[in-house]
Amino acid sequence: EPEVTQTPSHQVTQMGQEVILRCVPISNHLYFYWYRQILGQKVEFLVSFYNNEISEKSEIFDDQFSVERPDGSNFTLKIRSTKLEDSAMYFCASSERSPPKIEQFFGPGTRLTVL
Amino acid sequence: AQSVTQLGSHVSVSEGALVLLRCNYSSSVPPYLFWYVQYPNQGLQLLLKYTSAATLVKGINGFEAEFKKSETSFHLTKPSAHMSDAAEYFCAVRKAAGNKLTFGGGTRVLVKP
Numbered sequence: 001e002p003e004v005t006q007t008p009s010h011q012v013t014q015m016g017q018e019v020i021l022r023c024v025p026i027s028n029h030l031y032f033y034w035y036r037q038i039l040g041q042k043v044e045f046l047v048s049f050y051n052n053e054i055s056e057k058s059e060i061f062d063d064q065f066s067v068e069r070p071d072g073s074n075f076t077l078k079i080r081s082t083k084l085e086d087s088a089m090y091f092c093a094s095s096e097r098s099p100p101k102i103e104q105f106f107g108p109g110t111r112l113t114v115l
Numbered sequence: 116a117q118s119v120t121q122l123g124s125h126v127s128v129s130e131g132a133l134v135l136l137r138c139n140y141s142s143s144v145p146p147y148l149f150w151y152v153q154y155p156n157q158g159l160q161l162l163l164k165y166t167s168a169a170t171l172v173k174g175i176n177g178f179e180a181e182f183k184k185s186e187t188s189f190h191l192t193k194p195s196a197h198m199s200d201a202a203e204y205f206c207a208v209r210k211a212a213g214n215k216l217t218f219g220g221g222t223r224v225l226v227k228p
Binding site for chain 1 (some may be wrong): 116129149151156157158160161164205207211213214215218219220221
């Protein structure tokens, strides 16, 4: 069964460093998303991406964040200068067609720890 | 703004007993509603979804949920809990226009033998 994959499973970085979280969405999917979950808090939407551009973003997704689909298979989230409060589980998701009825398929997540 | 409230961050049930997980949403118009399950070290997996068809929705693993507009609720049930149901369950809502899912806080289910 096709699935969304994410690498690495765990990333530890120093405050101020740049990190890139990688995702491989399901191959025929066209819509891509990033969510995050700070420990003990709700899963929060960060951004959605379609046709090589951001289609929606939350107030969390400020200038330190960026997304990219560098090739036909990967979808990345870059955090330019990490802060302690960026420590969270980051989930990538993809969907086949346009929302809202269509299910989003989630990856297993990358746990980011900022020291 | 939409919000989702899951009553009870932890639920403990005995194997074979009814599982009931509560979800209430706030939305000016009926949204699309989803229940996801997360097993340890795995991603979020869709259990079921409500998309304005039947109000009683059946999902995987014997779960079902009923959409009640008058109560703005979408509670998840399973008649008989199994040990494998131990996981965290998330209710989520999406507006008719828009991409993002808004999640509740999650309910962790413990199944006792």
